Amino acid sequence: MPLQIYNSLTRQKEEFVPLTEGLVRMYVCGPTVYDYPHIGHAKSYISFDIVVRYLRYLGYRVKYVQNITDVGHLLDDGEDRILKGAQREKRDPMELVEIYTRAYFDAMDALNVRRPDISPRATGHIPEQIEMVQRLIEKGHAYEVNGSVYFDISTWPQYGVLSGRKVEDQRAGERLEISEEKRHPADFALWKKADPEHIMRWNSPWGRGYPGWHIECSAMSMKYLGETLDIHGGGMENQFPHHECEIAQSEAMTGTPFVRYWMHHNMVMVDGVKMSKSLGNFTSVQRALESYSGAQIRFFILQSHYRSPVDFSKEAIDASAQGLERLMAARDQLERALRQASDGESAAEIATLTAEYKALFEKEMNDDFNTPAAIGHLFNYAREINSRLNSSLSAASVKLLRDSFVLFADDVLGILPERAAGLPADDFIDLLVSLRREIRAQKNWALSDYLRVRLDELGVVIKDDKEKSSWAYKN
RNA sequence: GGCGGCGUAGCCAAGUGGCUAAGGCGGAGGUCUGCAAAACCUCUAUUCAUCGGUUCGAUUCCGAUCGCCGCCUCCA
Structure with missing residues (x-):
């Protein structure tokens, strides 16, 4: 069975067929860099790292873009996150952004997450965002009021396709005051006028201001990947309103479908409650790395499906770390056997075994990247390998086993880091x-x-x- | 109020309209060993929140109930 991906847009698994044969255009919402990355970021970017790695395993060329949000967006109290962080730490906003961008990449490196091909920064793409807003105004989908520009929901009846919401069902204004500038409560900002004390601001046709919450993803993804993306990934909490707004503004501008496959991963929980920066109950990746290796954290996350929530508890990680140790031991035994094995042809039985597990592994991964099931097979494979290593195998047989085991467990899943010591x-x-x-x-x-x-x-x-x-x- | 998800062994976690409900951790026993560790072997859910319905047959489909969670506001 070919690769099936659960598409949030259609709410079902669909066979994956990219727009251009052999090429996958993929965009994932990146972090806002105003604080240290937490375990939730780990789940997100590990999940999509698996998608990229597996697509490449299948032979696709994947062009993977993931933004860095370094433009401040508003908090409930009307303050800017990055501005607030900068004041808290007495730093220049761009200095703050630089520190946390590096912290983000360091954390992802430790988790063996391969870096995106392009990591565009929102502040480096202000002209593109302004141009997009202008085009939306020209097309009649946006209006300017007092230096701010809003997307006009009434011109876009499809608003709600992704989240299945009806504008009239929402409790608009229940928790956040509705701006009186908007014609409709659901209209969203494309460009905001900056107050005099707002540090991060740019010149625009509408005066000094800064881009709206959703426009950077549309502008940057389309700049590097074209008007239609194959895959757009992100967290479920961003399905609405963020991704809904992206679709509206992008398709209103281009007139063509923005994304073919929407992928949303589930949240990391702590004691049954979502972990988030706003709730303040988050564990930073750096903190977690004091107790666990990057591979242990990664493996733990991959032992549940990306669309399931995962509860980050010490008991659960300790248990999964024990399991990972078995897989790493199997790899070590293969490496050792390879050094000691005698020459000889590979046995037909070994070739059959490797083919069997390749089929099992691909079957699970093709089913919407079912890493827990794939790992389950890996444990069985490790047992098969260990029992065969108890008898003597030819070097060719050992190599066959080693190569296939490492290909699945490390090249695709990335869970077998090199052992600490030098060779x-x-x-x-x-x-x-x-x-x-x-x-x-x-x-x-x-x-x-x-x-x-x-x-x-x-x-x-x-x-x-x-x-x-x-x-x-x-x- | 609207939209969506989840409830599988002591814990974590896949999965399926019917053949033995993966796998890991933990636990029990065994093989091996001077002892140990690892590895390997065996066992560890007559049952999949509860109650109804559809069906020859449901854990899997439908409905209701209970419980938990997410989104509707920036968030991975």
Whole structure:
């Protein structure tokens, strides 16, 4: 079965067919860089990292764009996030933005998330956004009032297609005061007039101001990917109003479909409640990395589906970390066997096994990137591999197993980081282990145990069998 | 009030209109071992929130109820 993607727009799984054969145009909403990235960002960008990696595994060329929002947007109290952050930390807004942009990339690197091909910044694309607003005014879909420009919902009856909402059903103004400038409560800002104290502002045909909340994604995605994207990703909480507004303003301007497949991932929870910056109950990635490795966090997130919420609890991560250790141990055993295996043809049985697991892995990944199920097969695969490594295999057979295991687990899922130590240490450990073998042959258990304990303290675990001893790194 | 999602073993978590309801953690037993660890083997949900309905048959489809969550406001 070919790749199926759950499309939020149609609310069903659909076969994935890109607009241009062999090329995927993909855009994902990036972070607002006014604070450290949290575990919710981890789930988001790991989810879409899997999408990109798997599409590339399938042979597509993927052009992946993810914005950096460095224009301040308004908080409930009318204050600007970035401005507020800058005041809090007594820094220039752009300095603040730079610090958190770097923190964001550092965190993603630690989680083994591959960087987007293009990371456009909103402040670097003000002219594009202004141009878009102008075109919307020209086409009669937007109006200017007192230095601000709003999108006119009444000119866009399709508003609501993505979220399935009717404008009249919404409780407009229940929690946020409706601007009196708007003709209709659901009209949204494309450009906002800046108050004198507003630091981040730019010249525009409507005076000094700054872009609206939704316009940057439309302007930048279309600039780099064209008028129709294959995939647009983001969090479910952005489905409305953010993505709904993107569709309205983009399609009103171009007259063509904006996005073919909308993908939305679910939220990270803490004790059953959504984690978010506004609720203040978030764990930063940097903080989580003090307790867990990037691979452990990544693996934990991939053990539930991207469209399911995940509860970030110590118990759950500890449990999944144990599981990850098994997969990493299997990889280590394969690498070791590869160094020690004798020459020879690969066995037909091994080729059958690798083909079987390739089919299973692809079946699950083709089903809307079902990483938990794919990982389930990986555990079975690891067991099959381990039992075969107990007997001697030819180097060609081991290589076949190693290559396929690493291809799925690491190239696509990215969950098998290199072990900590540099490679030369391996040779010394090999030497110590073989020396210990001699000591054991002399039944000098005291010295043998001493070596085992010392090596254990250094992070190397010994495993003794009748004919040989082997070892593995602990973490 | 409107829109949407979820409720599967002690915990985490896939899945399916009917053959054994994946996998991981934890637990129990075993093989191996000088001991240990790892690995491997066996066991660990007669049952999928509750109650109805459709069906020859439902955990899976439909309805109701209960519970939990998200969105309707910036948020990954």
